[in-house]
Amino acid sequence: MLSVNENELDEVRSIEDGLKNAYNGDLRGTVEAIDKLRDFAFQLIHQEADAENELDIKALIISIGDIARAAAETKMEQACAASGRVLGDITLEAASQKREPLAIKTLSIVGSLALEFAEKGLDTAAKGAVESLGNCGKYFSRIKMETLVSLSEAYLMQVALKSMGKGLPESGIAAAGFLGEIGAASAEQAIENSTLEAAVILEDLGNAAVRENSEPHTRAVIEALENLGTAVSQHGLKNILVQIAWSLETIRVLTLERGLKGACFAAKAALESINTAGLLDEEQNLEKIREIKEFHSLILKKR
The missing domain is CATH 1.25.40 (Serine Threonine Protein Phosphatase 5, Tetratricopeptide repeat)
Structure with missing residues (x-):
């Protein structure tokens, strides 16, 4: 030795x-x-x-x-x-x-x-x-x-x-995927703040990807949100599912405006694949979205 x-x-x-x-x-x-x-x-x-x-x-x-x-x-x-x-x-x-x-x-x-x-x-x-x-x-x-x-x-x-x-074609796409996986792992442990942070960050990344007219990055974010939505739904975190549905709908509208047809279709399909029936129409969930947006602002200030 x-x-x-x-x-x-x-x-x-x-x-x-x-x-x-x-x-x-x-x-x-x-x-x-x-x-x-x-x-x-x-x-x-x-x-x-x-x-x-x-x-x-x-x-x-x-x-x-x-x-x-x-x-x-x-x-x-x-x-x-x-x-x-x-x-x-x-x-x-x-x-x-x-x-x-x-x-x-x-x-x-x-x-x-x-x-x-x-x-x-x-x-x-x-x-x-x-x-x-x-x-x-x-x-x-x-x-x-x-x-x-x-x-x-x-x-x-x-x-x-x-x-x-x-x-860069690979690292950003990988980062989006891992954010979804971290959010899903947090959902399994019922760590709501970390799960919500992942969802909020992914929405921001999706918006940024659309602004950059990057369909590959946008689709990566959509896929990550869809996978996260599935995990969140399985663990009954309804409030976070509202955020994910809102994020996907926001990205869908933005991609439609920018003419990113493939990403727009992917966002629509992702919305349909997670259990969001009625979520965006309930008044209580609109209030929850406002609360989430406030949390969103706090997260961005921390960054």
């Missing part, structure tokens, strides 16, 4: 190797270094959570982020995606060990990297980070860590908007 000093030296060597390989465009060497750093982080997560331990883990995850940024400079998207995956693994491990501050820190790095990758037009890299955000968000829903669920949703929204603006 390595002594403490030998272990620390091995960590430093792995960081140096990761940075060097990333700058040199060595994919295999970069990924191997990142995987080693994940193993070191896992070891530290299972140790006593004192101040020194916390600093050591944060230094490791920051280093993984630095390696990812170096890989982005050389357009090595697979290494960037691997970094997002590893940081997602560390986030999940920290959460499973009830180390929420560490999970928040690591998830924030994943989200920041996703945005940076999207800004640079690295769609594959951004999609990899989005997958980590989405998988983490679903796990947080299942264990009812609502702060982390909201953080996951917030980053997914930002990445989706950035991807639309940059015309």
